[in-house]
Amino acid sequence: MDPLRLTGAVAVAGLGVVSAAGDGADATLLSIKANRVGLHECDRYRDVLHMTNRVGAVSDRIWTILCGPDAVPADSRTFQLANRALAEAVRQAGPQLAEVDAHRVGLVLSTTKAEIDALGSLVAGGHCSDRSRRHILASQLAADLATANNALGPLQCVSVACISGLLAIQQGARLVLAGIADAVLVVGVDVLSHFVIAGFSALKSLDPCGCRPFDKDRQGLSLGEGAGALVLVRSDLASAPLATITGWGVSNDANHLTGPSRDGSGLALAIERALRMANRTPDSIEYINAHGTGTVYNDRMEALAFRTVFGGRSPWVASSKGLLGHTLGAAGVIESAICILAARVHVMPGTPGFSRPDEDAPVRVAAIPRCSVPYGRILKTNAGFGGTNSALVLEVAPP
Amino acid sequence: MTSEVVALAASYMTPEGFGSSALGRRPWMDGHGKPCERKELMGIPWLSLFSAPCPRFGRMSPLTRLGLMAVELLDVGFADMTEEQRTDTGICMLSPFGSMATDIEFLREIGPATFTYTLPSSVIGEVCIRHRLRGPGLCLMSEEDTGRSIVAEACERIAMGEAESMLCLVCDAPGAEIRDLLKYALDQNGKFWWYAYALYLVRTDTVRGPGKTVAEMVSASGVDLCGMCLDLCGNR
Numbered sequence: 001m002d003p004l005r006l007t008g009a010v011a012v013a014g015l016g017v018v019s020a021a022g023d024g025a026d027a028t029l030l031s032i033k034a035n036r037v038g039l040h041e042c043d044r045y046r047d048v049l050h051m052t053n054r055v056g057a058v059s060d061r062i063w064t065i066l067c068g069p070d071a072v073p074a075d076s077r078t079f080q081l082a083n084r085a086l087a088e089a090v091r092q093a094g095p096q097l098a099e100v101d102a103h104r105v106g107l108v109l110s111t112t113k114a115e116i117d118a119l120g121s122l123v124a125g126g127h128c129s130d131r132s133r134r135h136i137l138a139s140q141l142a143a144d145l146a147t148a149n150n151a152l153g154p155l156q157c158v159s160v161a162c163i164s165g166l167l168a169i170q171q172g173a174r175l176v177l178a179g180i181a182d183a184v185l186v187v188g189v190d191v192l193s194h195f196v197i198a199g200f201s202a203l204k205s206l207d208p209c210g211c212r213p214f215d216k217d218r219q220g221l222s223l224g225e226g227a228g229a230l231v232l233v234r235s236d237l238a239s240a241p242l243a244t245i246t247g248w249g250v251s252n253d254a255n256h257l258t259g260p261s262r263d264g265s266g267l268a269l270a271i272e273r274a275l276r277m278a279n280r281t282p283d284s285i286e287y288i289n290a291h292g293t294g295t296v297y298n299d300r301m302e303a304l305a306f307r308t309v310f311g312g313r314s315p316w317v318a319s320s321k322g323l324l325g326h327t328l329g330a331a332g333v334i335e336s337a338i339c340i341l342a343a344r345v346h347v348m349p350g351t352p353g354f355s356r357p358d359e360d361a362p363v364r365v366a367a368i369p370r371c372s373v374p375y376g377r378i379l380k381t382n383a384g385f386g387g388t389n390s391a392l393v394l395e396v397a398p399p
Numbered sequence: 400m401t402s403e404v405v406a407l408a409a410s411y412m413t414p415e416g417f418g419s420s421a422l423g424r425r426p427w428m429d430g431h432g433k434p435c436e437r438k439e440l441m442g443i444p445w446l447s448l449f450s451a452p453c454p455r456f457g458r459m460s461p462l463t464r465l466g467l468m469a470v471e472l473l474d475v476g477f478a479d480m481t482e483e484q485r486t487d488t489g490i491c492m493l494s495p496f497g498s499m500a501t502d503i504e505f506l507r508e509i510g511p512a513t514f515t516y517t518l519p520s521s522v523i524g525e526v527c528i529r530h531r532l533r534g535p536g537l538c539l540m541s542e543e544d545t546g547r548s549i550v551a552e553a554c555e556r557i558a559m560g561e562a563e564s565m566l567c568l569v570c571d572a573p574g575a576e577i578r579d580l581l582k583y584a585l586d587q588n589g590k591f592w593w594y595a596y597a598l599y600l601v602r603t604d605t606v607r608g609p610g611k612t613v614a615e616m617v618s619a620s621g622v623d624l625c626g627m628c629l630d631l632c633g634n635r
Contacts, residue, residue, distance in 0.1 A: 049509060112518060113502075113517075116502065119499070120506050122580045123503055123506045123580070133581060133582065136580075136581060137581070139541045139542050155541075156541070156548075157540045157541060158538070158539060158540075159497060159519055159538050159540050160518075160520040160536060160537065161520050167537060174555065195502070195505070195506065195517075198509045198514075199505065199509070199511075199514035199517065200514075202509055202514050203511045203515075204511075249535075249561075250534075250535035250536060250537075251533050252489075252523070252527040252534065253527075254527040254530075257525065257528065258515055266533065269533060273561070384520075385515070385518055385520070385524065386518065386520045386521055386536075387524050388520065388523070388524070388536055
């Protein structure tokens, strides 16, 4: 059975992002162009149970704007961050969204841990605000974000480890494609917390020096926090589309719960599925924004997957984890937003933290950003715990 | 899309009993071999329900155990499937509270083994590992939905050619502590009890034997995934 072709069916009409790379699209683009490493030691996360406190944190200045100077304990940091990204995306979409009946506007949230700090506080016998308590449940966080943004249509909350963000984009596109919604606000958010840093420390997955994706000396990942938002609309409603969603693929390694497959076949399968849906051949892809966490096995697995699909003619591959840290459930949305932002101004993002190629995992790494490179066909990949893999094909419209 | 999809098997596990479309309905037994009214999750005789050994089962979270066991009860015969069939079989899952009970356990005692199960999608991972399924996976979290959306998602994936067959899974294993921490007043409808329902769906044109289409089941009962499973298990 031939998969449905999606070409041009769903457009991206607006985007927003808040992360270690900056507050908003303009600040993020400056960081991309500078190939900035966004990972720093953060006193808030100094703890005997943490392998490192070098993380991709949203700056204190932004947190103060979001929560106020006395925002301790913060009032649902996930809501504040996600709402900030949504506001920017909605503003950019402008009339393309404003003209849609609010009951035909859906919202899809991706997150792995929602307001996990609040749960930690309660379990320790402490307190948290009522809203933080509500947002321990991801579905209630999604509901409040939808209400705040007048999205009264279908509501979904996706939680599939580190591919959650890419799945949320796919779910949003499905809602538009199926005629269930005319527009969908897709938002991904996860914040840094003792929970996740202690968890990845327990797994010994963190690089104390900061992640170095695809680098010969890479030792692990760095955690990050942030929110990304995309406004998806039916393409005939998009008067000024930024990009179109043309294909996606999802697969499972069926191999190991926390480790990637050793041969990359699961991710290769997801990429092949995405290309088939997009009706694109491998050689038509001009840039890959990889998962690129900086762990030894993830990056090797990705390199093998790219070799399987693209052979010796791989397009440039980059990872944004050195700029952002690994933002978990938000990663797919933020990194897709970065791809669109950069391609719109003909900048091909580099790989902050990368310096020495790994002969064991050869991949054509874009070490530094390339400017004045017109390109538009992008593959975005993510993989995660549970052996999950996902790929998304984006086609970026010229400005 | 639902008319293109047939339900070949269903199963369930609740405090009142367990069953499948092959087994029918079964009550839980107490230590003396007598049917018991309600079973605590910790008292389930898990290993007696497996037809083949399940490595690492003892280390899994309650949510993961439930999901894995519900799929086991389907008795679909994954072992007899071709590699291609397994590659084209995916899972759509719904869990309102997800891994929250394990999150609390991890907060109390930090360790790598527990952290591994602090994602609801670990259920999908374990099912895929056990049965070598490589199709698309999705996990939604919603308190409002009782599984209908998951069936729709699975049907859509089959109709769009993304998968040949799909497992639908609704499971939850919250405890009373979560109710207290979240200040939930509602405990009606067994909301804080544990449960798992599983449905195995395939594309109509790949089926030789009998099977109700999802459209027929929805129009007959107008119910959600849990109701469909109970119907197919002869529980209504």
